[in-house]
Amino acid sequence: MKKLFFFISIIFVVVLAACGSSENGESSGDSEGEGNEDWKPENNVEIVAPAGAGGGWDTTARSVGKILEEEDIMDKSVGVVNKEGGGGAVGWSYINSTNNPHNIFVSSPPLIFIPLNGQSELSYEDFTPLANMIADYGAFAVDADAKWNDLNELFEDMKKDPSSVTVVGTSSPGSMDHMQFVSIAKKAGVDIKKIKYVSAQDAGGMTQIMNGSADVYSTGVAETVEQVKAGEVKVLGITAEERLDGEVLSEYPTAKEQGIDATFVNWRGFFGPGDMTDAQVSFYEEKLKEVSESDAFADIRDNYGWNEMYMNSEEYTEFIKKQTEELGTLLEELDMGQ
Amino acid sequence: MGAMEGIAQGFQVAFSLQGILFVLIGVIAGTLIGMMPGLGPISAIAIMIPVTYGMEASVALIMMAGVYYGAVFGGSTSSILLNAPGISGTVASSFDGYPMAQRGEAGKALAIAAISSFVGGTVSVVLLMLFAPMLSQVAVSFGPAQYFALMFLGLTAISSLSDGSTTKALITATIGFMTATIGLDSQTGTSRFTFNNPNLMEGIDFLVIALGLFAIAEVCFLIIKRKDTSLSDQGDIGSLRLSKEDFKEMRGPMTRQSFLGFLLGVLPGAGATIASFIGYISEKRIAKNPEKFGKGSIKGLAAPETANNAATSGAFVPLLSLGIPGSGTTAVMLGALLVLGIQPGPLLVQESPDVFWGIIASMYIGNIFLLILNLPLIPYIAKILKISRPLLISLVIIFSLIGVYSISFNTFDLYVLLFFGVVGYFMRILNFPAAPFILAFILGGMMEQSLRQALTASGGNVMALISDPVSISLYVVSALSFIVPLIRTRKNKSAA
Numbered sequence: 001m002k003k004l005f006f007f008i009s010i011i012f013v014v015v016l017a018a019c020g021s022s023e024n025g026e027s028s029g030d031s032e033g034e035g036n037e038d039w040k041p042e043n044n045v046e047i048v049a050p051a052g053a054g055g056g057w058d059t060t061a062r063s064v065g066k067i068l069e070e071e072d073i074m075d076k077s078v079g080v081v082n083k084e085g086g087g088g089a090v091g092w093s094y095i096n097s098t099n100n101p102h103n104i105f106v107s108s109p110p111l112i113f114i115p116l117n118g119q120s121e122l123s124y125e126d127f128t129p130l131a132n133m134i135a136d137y138g139a140f141a142v143d144a145d146a147k148w149n150d151l152n153e154l155f156e157d158m159k160k161d162p163s164s165v166t167v168v169g170t171s172s173p174g175s176m177d178h179m180q181f182v183s184i185a186k187k188a189g190v191d192i193k194k195i196k197y198v199s200a201q202d203a204g205g206m207t208q209i210m211n212g213s214a215d216v217y218s219t220g221v222a223e224t225v226e227q228v229k230a231g232e233v234k235v236l237g238i239t240a241e242e243r244l245d246g247e248v249l250s251e252y253p254t255a256k257e258q259g260i261d262a263t264f265v266n267w268r269g270f271f272g273p274g275d276m277t278d279a280q281v282s283f284y285e286e287k288l289k290e291v292s293e294s295d296a297f298a299d300i301r302d303n304y305g306w307n308e309m310y311m312n313s314e315e316y317t318e319f320i321k322k323q324t325e326e327l328g329t330l331l332e333e334l335d336m337g338q
Numbered sequence: 339m340g341a342m343e344g345i346a347q348g349f350q351v352a353f354s355l356q357g358i359l360f361v362l363i364g365v366i367a368g369t370l371i372g373m374m375p376g377l378g379p380i381s382a383i384a385i386m387i388p389v390t391y392g393m394e395a396s397v398a399l400i401m402m403a404g405v406y407y408g409a410v411f412g413g414s415t416s417s418i419l420l421n422a423p424g425i426s427g428t429v430a431s432s433f434d435g436y437p438m439a440q441r442g443e444a445g446k447a448l449a450i451a452a453i454s455s456f457v458g459g460t461v462s463v464v465l466l467m468l469f470a471p472m473l474s475q476v477a478v479s480f481g482p483a484q485y486f487a488l489m490f491l492g493l494t495a496i497s498s499l500s501d502g503s504t505t506k507a508l509i510t511a512t513i514g515f516m517t518a519t520i521g522l523d524s525q526t527g528t529s530r531f532t533f534n535n536p537n538l539m540e541g542i543d544f545l546v547i548a549l550g551l552f553a554i555a556e557v558c559f560l561i562i563k564r565k566d567t568s569l570s571d572q573g574d575i576g577s578l579r580l581s582k583e584d585f586k587e588m589r590g591p592m593t594r595q596s597f598l599g600f601l602l603g604v605l606p607g608a609g610a611t612i613a614s615f616i617g618y619i620s621e622k623r624i625a626k627n628p629e630k631f632g633k634g635s636i637k638g639l640a641a642p643e644t645a646n647n648a649a650t651s652g653a654f655v656p657l658l659s660l661g662i663p664g665s666g667t668t669a670v671m672l673g674a675l676l677v678l679g680i681q682p683g684p685l686l687v688q689e690s691p692d693v694f695w696g697i698i699a700s701m702y703i704g705n706i707f708l709l710i711l712n713l714p715l716i717p718y719i720a721k722i723l724k725i726s727r728p729l730l731i732s733l734v735i736i737f738s739l740i741g742v743y744s745i746s747f748n749t750f751d752l753y754v755l756l757f758f759g760v761v762g763y764f765m766r767i768l769n770f771p772a773a774p775f776i777l778a779f780i781l782g783g784m785m786e787q788s789l790r791q792a793l794t795a796s797g798g799n800v801m802a803l804i805s806d807p808v809s810i811s812l813y814v815v816s817a818l819s820f821i822v823p824l825i826r827t828r829k830n831k832s833a834a
Contacts, residue, residue, distance in 0.1 A: 052666075052746065053384030059673055066388045082381075084746035086539030087522065093536060117527055120536060166795040172527040198482075198791040199524040206662050207606060213481030213795060222676075226661045226683020303676050336527070 039279035041102050044077045047270075048105040050091020052084045056136075057106045060268050063300045064106075064133065064291055073290045087175070089120035096122055099273045101280045104130060108268040112324050113175045116331050124324065128276045129316040131288040132269030134301060135309035137240040138180035139221040139252060141233045143209050151237040151258045154216065155188040162194035168205040168214035173197055174336045177205075180239055180264040181218040183330060184255050187262035193334060209233060220266065221249060222305030239264035244307070267309060269316060281313050344687065345467065348695020351396050352703055357696070361704045364401040368408020369711065372415070375422040375549055376741020379409040383670045387677055395678035396696040402674055403697050404704050406667050407459060407650045410610055411708045414451040414643055419444060419722055420734050422553035422741075427610030427646040429548045429776060430618045434631065434638030441634055443576040444720040450580065450636060451643045452712045454592050458644035459705040461596035462603070462651035467698050471687065474659035477604050482791035483803050485607065487812035489785035492612065492777065494816045495619035499632075499773040507774045510765065514778030517542065518786070525790045537750035544611070544780055546751050549738045550758025551765070551772040557731050558763040578716055584636055591621045591641040599645030603652020606664030607784060610646040610653070615777055617645025623819055632773075651701060658694055660684055 045068075049061040058080070065078040083091035088110050095105050105127075115123035140151065148154040158165050169177025178197050186192045200208055206223070208214040210232060217224075217233070221240075225248045227233045237255045241263050244250060255262055270288060272280070291297050292310045301308060311319060351357050371382045383402050390398035413424035418435030431451060438447035480488070496511045520531045521541030532538040580588075595617040602613040621641035622631045631638040656662040661683035663669035675682045680690055687694045725733070742755045765772055789803075796802035804810055 053381045053670065058384060059387075059677075062384075062388050063677075066391070082747055084540065085748060085750075086536035089536035089539060090748060119522065119527075119529060119539065163797060168791075172522060172524045174527045196794055196797075198794045199787075200482075200791060201524065201607075201787075204606060206660075207478040207656075208481060208791075210478045211481050213483070213791070226681050226685060230684030232684060300677070303679055 039101075039277060039283050041074070041076045041283075043102050044079055045074065046103045047078060047080050048091050048095060048103060049080060049082050050084070050088040050094075050105055050107070051082065053082055056108065056268065057088075058082060059304070060133065061106045063297070064270075064288070067291050067294055067296050067300075068287065071291075071294055071296060073287050073294075087114050087119060089114060089122070092120060092122045092127070095271075095273050096126055099275070101272060101276055104270050104272045104284065106268065107271055108266060109176055109179075109323070109327075110171075111271075112320065112327055113179065113331075116324070116328055117174045117336060124271070124320050126274050127271040128274060128281060128313070129320060130270045130272050130281060130284040130313055131292075132267050132309055132311040132316045132319070133288065133292055134268050134306040136266040136268065136306055137221050137238050137244070138177070138264050138266065139219060139224045139235050139238045140181065140184075141206075141209060141217045141219065141224045141227070141235050142215060143212065144231055144234050146215065146234070148236060149234075150253065151184070151188065151255055151260060154236055155185060155190055155260075158185065158190045158195070159188075162191050163196055165216060166196045166198060166214040167216045167218055168198050168200050168208045169218040170199065170201060170205055172199050174331060174334070176266065177218040179327060179330065180266070181216070182334065183264050183327075184237070184239060184260060184262045186330070186333075187255075188260045192330075206233070220305075221252065225249065225305065246305070249305070265309075267319075268306075269311070285312050344691040344695045345699070347691055348697075348699035351692050351696035352400065352699035356394075356397050357400055357700060358703060360397050360401040361404050361700050362707055364404020365408035365411070365704050365707050366711065368405040368410075369412030369708065371405065372409035372412030372424045372428075374741055375416055375420075375424055375553065375737050376545055377744050378425045378545070378667075379406045380666045380670055381744065382409070383667065383674065387670075387674045390674065391677055393678070395675070395680045395690070396693045398678055399671070399675065399680075399693055399697050400700040402671055403654070403701065406671070407647065407701065407704060408708060410646050410650045411452075411455045411459070411705075411712070413646075414455065415448065415719060416737075418447045418451060418639075419720065420553060420730075420737075421556045422734055422738055423545070423548050426544050426548065426780075427614055427649075428642070429552070429611065430614040430642035431639060431646075432552055433618060433642075433773060434633070434635045437632070437634035438639065439723065443634070444723055445576045445578040445716055446580065446584070447634075447639060448716045448720060449578045449713065450584070450588060450639050452709060452716070453580070454588060454595075454640040454643040455647045456705055456709040457592045458596050458599055458647035459651065459708070460702065462600040462648035463698060463701040463705065465597070465600050466651045466654060466701070470655050470659050470698070473604050473655045474684070476601070477606060477656040477660060477662065477664070479808070480605050482788040482795070483806065484808045484812070485605075485788040486785060486792060486803060487809035487816075488605075488608070489781045489788065491812050491816045491819070492616055492619070492781045493785070494819050495616075495623070496774045496777060499619070499622075499771060499777060502769055502771070506770050510770050510772070511774040511778040514775035515782040517547070517775075518779045518782035524787060525794070535750075537748060541783070542754055543742075543745050543751065544776075545745060546742050546755050547758050547779060548776060549742060550755045551762035551775065553734055553738045554755060554759025555762025555766055555772070557734050558759060559766055560727070560731060562763075578713075587636045588640040591617070591637050592644045595621070595641050595644035596648045599648030600652040602645070603649030604655045604664075605652075606656050606662060608649070609665040610649040611780060613649035613652075614642035614646040615780065617641040623822075654697065657682065658686060658697065661686065 047061045047065050049058040051057045061080045065080045068074045068078045083094045111124050114120045171177045182192045205217040209217045224235050235252045238252045371377050410427050413428035414431040416422045416424040417428045417432035421432050421436040423429040435447045522539050599613040602608045618641050621637050622628045653664050653668050656664045657668045663672045742751050
């Protein structure tokens, strides 16, 4: 018995020692590399997914990390770390406080929403946009037996009485699913302040439109495909600029072609800490571009129903600035901005 | 005949050499992960996703499913031996499992847990195989109003989770309710009780509270009250053998909870944790001697152990027949299906019958493996109690700290764990029961959100809550569960 315990304690010591040394490793290589023409990571690169395992950020981080390593794009090994909490705020403050060019993170529109809603002190301005990788679009689904057949019919009813329709989504008000609906509805002339929106976690949105507890499900396009195929729900419109490719996807009408001139992109890309040198930025830009162009990543995009949308650091920064302005005005109209 | 052919094909996949091998890997990994407090199936499966890339989809899924139900199977071990729940679905197993181990019947407790897990797991797989496509309609039938009624029914049991004062049980339940409101309110996006701390924004994880109130509080208690003989210095783990009477006592809860647990698992959002609590409570309500519950009752251990394993199979109904994940773990598995190029949805059974039936068929084998693996190991695992007490106490503390850290890799959670440990210690010496706190915490969050969803959709009309037969009957059962025990005690009194 003593032997067993001895064995267990040895394992603990080893584990603890390993944890300790990796902490040290993270904080070292900080000072060097600045101003160099060619920057290369001296330590292992850490991709932070500021959310729990299994979500969109985590999946992106893990698939990109895997390709970086397996396709030999990066010589150093790449690890994915989950820093969950505060809708991303915990991960952001981790990146901000370690301020290490070896630590980068995945983000998407919540990096704009959460600071605008006053839920995080840090915003995109405290970080360096490195590259955008993919785009996803929103879809508005209703039960297959619902009386509406396109967005105009739905919005016509909502213009008469906005409270006659209940919209359900996964995120809380003032974030993704709510805002993508609001931005399209506003263009169509609906009084956005009176829209009834409920938030349902654990994929509850789909069941809620199927059993009639809610009317419209604001979600991502990929989530709707199988239910549409099975004839359970229909999609009234999507937020993309043009129709998407794919078996069922190509049948989804855009809001634009229905005469509502508005789009909404759920972009996803990588960011680094605030002060990064140009060499560091261009290093990541290049590597991420390689990932984006690889066949392996094309497969992953197909599997998840994501669209390619590479932007380099400069384009990305510009894009996010514009988005922040637009969404800020929208949130103010909803009396949600801070 | 499509279904029969599908089932045959599923068994072919599951009984192939590869199938059997990966079921075995899955359930072994699951058992180990389940035993470690804090480490749960969600993170284990998420980490496996990149590994399975390129593997045959049905085989990869068989392995992941094995990790999931293996963890629920193995999670009871640390609940019983150390009062440190391995996963949230086995918190209720410590209510009676730990007192049994303290009594020197650790071997028996583990055997009861293994057998009831096996029965719950196997009966529910039969139900899954026979009724999955039919039950998909049940899975989507619950709207916010019905969930509110279901949670309400769960809450009526708070008083029955306390042996002493009902007032004290209600006080701790209220605090549990309040704790559930910490974090970002999902209906308005407002932060509640977060004090601008981003670590509190997503609320407090259920397992952190459970480990604090049970494991850490217990350890504090043992350190301070050294003369107490519980937890170790026992040497004796008792016999593994269950007598005929034991089996007789287990039979009732195992039969009932296999069905009830499965049905609760089918409902998205309810899952193994809620099923285990409701299983425990409902058995206590109908038991002839409810006063034995909480003191090492066989029924009190068999009920949650059957229910949580049955619920695990139930959770596959919405996932496989609708493509709707009902829990965190099944949501991650849905992501895994996508990576493997399988589109989970209502057409899965037609488009990929090998995956659909393969997973179901593999669960039979998996449950048999789990039983064969776990039973002979019990004497060895239970020996952990023979470790001298100071070492065992430090081990529990270390395991709990590592487990909590691995939930979200956040040191803040460790402080929360210690805080609840201290709270749990004081609750214990002041005779405040911890179980109502846990129950109110887990039901409270969902109950509040369902109520507000229902009221928003109805424009504030309260009648929407009682407008359909399902919710009405749930309220009727709630009312009965209040009244029946009252009548019974009155009868007993007049008889005495």
